[in-house]
Amino acid sequence: MDDRTYTADAEPGDTVTVAGWVHEIRDLGGIAFIIIRDTTGKIQVKFEKDEMDDDLVETGLNAHRESVVAVTGDVEDEERAPTGVEIVPDSLDVIAEADPELPLDPSGKVDAELPTRLDNRTLDLRKPEVKAIFEIRAAALEAVRDAFRDLGCTEINTPKIVATGTEGGTELFPITYFGQEAFMNQSPQLFKQLMVGSGLERVFEIGPIFRAEEHNTPRHLNEATSIDFESAFYDHREAMDACETIVKAAYEGVAENCQDQLEALDMTEEFEVPDGDFPRLTYEEALEKINATGELDEVLVWGDDLSTEAEHVLGDEVGEHYFITDWPSEIKPFYIKDHDDDAEVSTGFDMMHPSMELVSGGQREHRYDKLVDGFEQQGLDPEAFEYYTKMFKYGMPPHAGWGLGGERLIMTMLGLGNIREAVLFPRDRQRLSP
Template sequence: MNDRTTTASAEPGDDVTVAGWAHEIRDLGGIAFLIVRDKTGKIQVKFEKDAMDDELVETGTEVARESVVSVTGAVEEEERAPTGVEIVPDSVEVIAPADPELPLDPSGKVDAELPTRLDNRTLDLRREEAKAIFEIRAEVLRSAREAFRELGSTEITTPKIVATGTEGGTELFPITYFGQEAFMNQSPQLFKQLMVGSGLERVFEIGPIFRAEEHNTPRHLNEATSIDFESAFIDHEEAMDACEQVVRAAYEGVAANCADQLDTLGYDDFEVPDEAFPRLTYEEAIERINATGELDTQLVWGDDLPTEGEKALGTDVGGHYFVTDWPSEIKPFYIKDYDDETELSTGFDLMAPNMELVSGGQREHRYDQLVEGFEAQGLDPEAFDYYTKMFRYGMPPHAGWAIGGERLVMTMLDLPNIREAVLFPRDRQRLSP
């Protein structure tokens, strides 16, 4: 429809054709209004019944809500209209009629439970609030990409069907690949490390990852979006600097470019983190968690941080913070240990503020130590030969991290469920749509 005018750009004195969805019909007796909605907003179409053709009035006022319509007519100023203008129609065409009985109300006047909304995601995203979340998500990814480019990174795309899992274990999704066993990739970790050993040196990727999580919680998914960074010739401290830069850029992008969406969602005081993220050692973190008294049992060295502990520490810190210097035994094989304290790893997590958002660290770039790390975690180095052999050909020191894309949006907007930030979530119960 090359002659289509968006509702937001219709100006008094224009003759326009607008196309969108029949959002609402208001019949006041001698006069009726059809509200047409498109991506840019809504516009009022006025029908003066006695002064207009009966068929035109009938078409425009008896159309089922959410039908796709096209309206041609003159735009007039009307201060009482929701947007200050209205269309006096010459013609109304119902392009695609909708069933009168809808599974949910896109106007938002009648609430629907999350499962119903996810079952009918197309209708759900006709709601302003749902649409706003995904417009913000798009800005988060755009801003992240821009920040990566400012860091001198090259965007890459790595395989999602692999012969071996990144970290092994029970979180692998096996598939049949031309008669062979293969897996859906848990992470681009190994491939992005190989790329820092190439001529690219510094890379990033934004793409799907797959984990057979047994957890069925408001913050776990089986298919998620990972925002990955890896760079040669940096250590874990510099990797944290880059991580902070990308996260802050995402907030800045949303603040600068999503004012309408934030207003729709009711965020009057959206804040961009303006101070450096504190860096707490693992030992400091468990001490501070224990000091809150929120846990029934005191944490000891080697414990992972439980959800309740993360929440307690997040409340105590009051914002984003890193946890550094994790015990070597609870970090993956590819995380480098400190040379002088091998029981400590260079691994770090970024919390935001009561949920893990980022996992990263400096990587082990020395071949012999890398192979030892595989064996220490019960993995067969030969199964990863495509990866390990490249470390025999000059692999530079390197570091990186991965952000959970949905978690970034979830924590940024304080969403109650991570599925709010996914178009079509995949979890233990949901495989369709």
């Protein structure tokens, strides 16, 4: 099969072997057509029954939809064909026969509910608009990696099985690890901080994280992809600059490399690369904007977290990607540094799409004594994290960073209604297979 011709490359006058899936069969009596689909598109194969070998015609017309076939023949002009050319076959081999009863219709003519699609993901991705999501995701991550390298980052890979949770709490997945309790990692946070103190200084990671959240919503997953950044000698403002750069790079990569995919999703006209600086609102300013709308049942006060409804209200007001800065120290993790002139206010920030939070970050506490105090204030045992805290005794530079939800980035970029649309095989409270 290495010498096969892709459908998009078939030119009139060529003799080709095309391999792919039977997309459609049209039997019009004396003439019949099979549409073959491969990764580059579709091509028509014409069967003139009176002029062809009966076995060839029978083999072609008896192949079920979605069977894998290989067709060899001459390519001819045919303006009425879907792509302006067609193959007149000399041979057709059925490589893998498909069951005539398909659990969903890859042609998209008959819709399927999301659970059915996820149960049959291989078939689901044969639809151009579904495949396009994952080609866009790949292009976005490629652009993100390139942008990180342009920022002088080293890509790292950190453990996903850990002895302690990054942030404690009930969101941990416990596992048995050679007779002792361990956990699936919630975040590479602590490890990437250790790396900026190692001499690498500026690092990034794109990898899985695990949260045992009870949420069962269109925007939560229990296994997700986190895009993480950390840099020595950065403060929270510089970390926000880097965050803005990376998000814009993802959009630019899709705009430059995925026009066919955007067309498959009917997004060619509406897809826009974010332009200009993302607005930066303090937490206090965010509360004022939300309360001023009068759309919430309760008035938000200092120390309240933002509910989904509050995020939507604020997102409608801002209307673009934006940051919320200067969060109350009490509702940010122990490793977030407080402002030097006000211990009640942290350097923590969130970066928001108008519809949801995408990024959480901030400057980190690099001073050992204050880091240990932060553990105790949040009810965590510093001794359980000694592998992490002790390195802060050996010269840890000031540093800052963030984590960006990969699926949320794609979900908001493409306006998907459910985050599971951006995952090949989602893991949530109900789904552990496939």
